[in-house]
Amino acid sequence: MKAIKKGFASDNWSGVCPEIMEALADINKGHIFAYGEGEEEVSQTAFRKFEEHFGKDIKVFFVYNGTAANVLGVGHLINSYQAIVAAHSAHLNEDECGAPEKFIGAKILEIHTDNGKIVPEQVKPFLSSIGFQHHSQPKVISISQVTEMGTVYTKEEIKALADFAHENNMYIHMDGARISNAVAALNTDFRNITTDVGVDVLSFGGTKNGLMFGEVVIFFNKKLAFDFEYARKQGMQLHSKMRFIASQFTQYLTDDLWRKNAEIANNMAKKLAKKISLIPELSISNKVEANGVFVLMPSELIPKLQKHYFFHVWKESPVYEGNIPMKEVRLMCSWDTTKEDIDGFIDLILELV
Ligand SMILES: Cc1ncc(COP(=O)(O)O)c(C=O)c1O
Numbered sequence: 001m002k003a004i005k006k007g008f009a010s011d012n013w014s015g016v017c018p019e020i021m022e023a024l025a026d027i028n029k030g031h032i033f034a035y036g037e038g039e040e041e042v043s044q045t046a047f048r049k050f051e052e053h054f055g056k057d058i059k060v061f062f063v064y065n066g067t068a069a070n071v072l073g074v075g076h077l078i079n080s081y082q083a084i085v086a087a088h089s090a091h092l093n094e095d096e097c098g099a100p101e102k103f104i105g106a107k108i109l110e111i112h113t114d115n116g117k118i119v120p121e122q123v124k125p126f127l128s129s130i131g132f133q134h135h136s137q138p139k140v141i142s143i144s145q146v147t148e149m150g151t152v153y154t155k156e157e158i159k160a161l162a163d164f165a166h167e168n169n170m171y172i173h174m175d176g177a178r179i180s181n182a183v184a185a186l187n188t189d190f191r192n193i194t195t196d197v198g199v200d201v202l203s204f205g206g207t208k209n210g211l212m213f214g215e216v217v218i219f220f221n222k223k224l225a226f227d228f229e230y231a232r233k234q235g236m237q238l239h240s241k242m243r244f245i246a247s248q249f250t251q252y253l254t255d256d257l258w259r260k261n262a263e264i265a266n267n268m269a270k271k272l273a274k275k276i277s278l279i280p281e282l283s284i285s286n287k288v289e290a291n292g293v294f295v296l297m298p299s300e301l302i303p304k305l306q307k308h309y310f311f312h313v314w315k316e317s318p319v320y321e322g323n324i325p326m327k328e329v330r331l332m333c334s335w336d337t338t339k340e341d342i343d344g345f346i347d348l349i350l351e352l353v
Pocket residue numbers: 065066067068091092144147148175177178207
């Protein structure tokens with residue numbers, strides 16, 4: 001089969017890392033309970049791994065993908081007359097094709113931010129709706145860690161939002177499709193930015209950091225998880241051959257594989273950003289805090305580069321530097337991005353500008 005050249009489109013364009021592939025092959029033997037039911041060993045082992053990383057007082061549910069983790073996780077916290085507060089750039093708001101609106105039925109209250117992060121001051125104005133029967137009732141603050149703009153919330157920033165949510169009878173949900181990249185970037189552990197700061201529900205991702213498929217909904221308050229197994233099944237996300245999701249996560253959470261993969265992606269993004277910052281025709285347009293690099297580049301350069309390396313244009317509408325139209329693009333690094341991939345890309349830019 002023809003290998004496709006590596007680009008910077010997204011961290012889910014990469015394949016499965018070798019350790020996970022091995023875990024999948026290992027578990028592909030014999031017959032065991034389907035659906036993770038009963039005392040099925042493979043899921044129980046994975047649950048224990050999650051407890052090692054997040055503490056004992058959690059409930060863990062495997063699902064297929066990140067959209068489902070967000071929709072089912074948040075949907076279990078609210079009624080359709082309540083509302084979700086999120087950054088306008090949140091995956092939940094922009095990239096889930098209205099799944100939250102259809103399956104939760106609730107309104108999303110958007111906050112416009114340049115860096116993808118929100119702060120309590122921006123949520124405050126929505127509180128005036130509480131108790132006013134004509135308005136959706138704000139009930140969940142959803143944040144993405146890493147944000148869709150490549151930035152990372154600090155522990156203090158998350159705690160401030162969680163405290164604010166709880167003081168106002170709301171919950172906090174974290175879309176952690178890239179939580180491993182955030183934890184690696186902050187040089188901390190999973191507990192530090194979730195369990196310890198009051199996150200109520202987490203969508204824990206793996207696909208963007210070396211897994212084949214599978215994401216997780218983690219409840220940090222077991223009461224909130226009440227009846228979630230039924231919501232998952234009704235939500236069409238109960239995987240039948242559950243061992244293939246569970247075993248990937250056991251491997252992922254063993255010997256810091258999650259950190260190793262995330263550090264490679266984050267370090268490659270730093271390298272890429274450093275080299276780009278030396279090219280006068282290009283400029284870095286957002287802080288590079290994890291594995292994404294946002295860059296303003298001359299519009300006419302983009303299709304020429306895309307012939308060789310694919311990546312997404314983030315903002316289609318051009319901005320002008322003098323009379324040169326520039327567009328913002330997003331370059332994502334992955335667990336398998338190499339120094340050679342970056343050098344090849346930079347050499348091509350230098351040849352073309
Ligand atoms: C921030 C964020 N959340 C969630 C997802 C999950 O998406 P999917 O449903 O494709 O697994 C993605 C994938 O692009 C994402 O970037």
